[in-house]
Amino acid sequence: MRDGFLSYRGYRWLWICSLALLAFIAVYLWDNPVGGRNGGTIVGYTYGGIATAGILFLMYYGIRKRAYYSKATTLKGTLSAHVWIGVLLIFLVPLHSGFSFGWNVHTLAYALMLFTIFSGIWGVVMYTRLPMNLQSQRGGGTMTQLLEQVKAISEDINRMAGIEGASKDATPKSDVFLGMLQRLDFTFKPSIYRSLFKKSSQPIDRSRMAALLSELPKEEQDDGLKVIGLLNKKRELVSRIQDEASSLTWIRLWLYLHLPISFGLLFALAIHIFSVFYYW
Ligand code: HEM
Ligand code: HEM
Structure with missing residues (x-):
């Protein structure tokens, strides 16, 4: 982990996500839809789709983590992707919604996503402070x-x-x-x-x-x-x-926070997507 998300591979993901963010901002500024920017425009739908794909990828990480023998990706490589894609989502969702938020299930999904991400950042800080042998074994x-x-x-x-x-x-x-x-x-x-x-x-x-x-x-x-x-x-x-x-105890306690909030997010997101199509 210590040489994971801030290693060569880690920086590679940082670069990919930063460039992607710049491209998302550029398209957002260039787009000038009738009725203003919001989640229901072409760019809005596209960004919503990308953000959802990102979240599903991060959830998949939980399964991937247990499949230690997978050859396609390494654990450290996947964790760097996990960290930086997570951070990218903080900015992508406001671009999706045209910076519009309210007291509704859509914003609840965003709030839960932020909780998951910040709990993730706390977890990474904790991981980097652990003894090395614990990290490897x-x-x-x-x-x-x-x-x-x-x-x-x-x-x-x-x-x-x-x-x-x-x-x-x-x-x-x-x-x-x-x-x-x-x-x-x-x-x-x-x-x-x-x-x-x-x-x-x-x-x-x-x-x-x-x-x-x-x-x-x-x-x-x-x-x-x-x-x-x-x-x-x-x-x-x-x-x-x-x-x-x-x-070990702190890691477990932390995971009991990060994991349930991420499932809560998935649930709120499902309602969000269902409701926007249902009321369309
Ligand atoms: C396939 C994926 C998605 C689709 C089709 C979608 C669709 C939409 C649509 C149509 C709107 C506009 C609703 C309106 O103006 O009444 C919207 C707004 C919004 N979406 Fe999404 N969305 C998706 C993913 C996401 C994700 C991943 C998040 C956050 C975790 C999110 C958070 C929001 C928020 C916060 C709003 C603004 C709500 C408001 O104005 O009060 N959406 N979305
Ligand atoms: C929407 C955002 C996120 C979702 C849905 C998500 C989801 C998950 C899931 C499902 C796991 C696997 C838990 C398990 O079963 O063991 C996990 C692990 C983890 N996540 Fe996230 N996560 C998100 C964002 C982040 C961010 C932004 C960071 C760090 C900056 C982060 C750091 C971690 C770490 C350190 C682990 C544990 C790695 C390990 O045990 O090897 N997560 N996350």
Whole structure:
């Protein structure tokens, strides 16, 4: 995505859409129909048709997105087209209607189209801020691996503390050691609330680490150092999981906005087209 709609291919679509817009404006200005410019003139009908074709193409993108194996176009190429055609429509529809709007279903279609487009722009801004690996893999694979790593590290920590799975002849850890662990360790359960609102856990810094180690009995300091190392690794993994989960959640929330509004638009558009022909 990052090199998608503003890449070479992205700029190509920006050019195509800008030139198309200039041509649409030129024809609009050149046209001087009896009764003034509006959606019912030849140019009006033509622009309405083109705008409808544009909207249907953008809706088709939803299906295209899932057909990852299509050879004709690449996903990034299609997204650039999606973005710039969407932006072009903002201007094309007023040219279609002769800049006439009112409190009616026609203008409702335009308003819904603007909502869809602006939600789309918000989505693109959000996408470009996401971690790169999420953009390429959409979370899935890495997330399971990260969760498994957290589980393995937690087991290692418990083993070192003698809480579970430790060898029988290992000496039990002192209360100071266990107290330190209690303060620093945590159980991690991923949740939507957590991924949206909880802050990432910070690594234990060097001065705190030194202070904690100095409190431990001498014979436990080596193990203490290892445990703190593991705890730091666990914190790092948990913040990565949280970052990825939070991005994924925002993407889903965003899609639940962009997608329904685009269907609302399609519905209002169908009524608009039907009504202009019905009352003609
Ligand atoms: C095949 C496609 C389309 C056809 C045949 C069509 C037809 C028309 C016609 C005949 C008018 C004039 C109605 C009148 O003056 O009473 C009109 C106006 C209008 N159309 Fe379309 N249209 C199409 C697509 C679109 C699209 C895609 C949008 C926006 C999403 C749109 C938004 C409007 C608006 C806002 C008006 C002005 C309403 C007003 O003056 O209050 N149209 N259209
Ligand atoms: C009338 C205008 C638009 C319509 C009807 C429309 C419709 C859609 C549809 C149906 C999807 C697929 C959702 C899914 O099933 O996953 C989609 C995805 C998307 N749209 Fe739009 N869209 C419009 C305008 C825009 C604009 C202007 C932008 C950005 C500036 C945009 C950005 C996006 C993005 C980023 C995605 C998701 C891409 C992905 O997940 O790979 N859309 N849009």
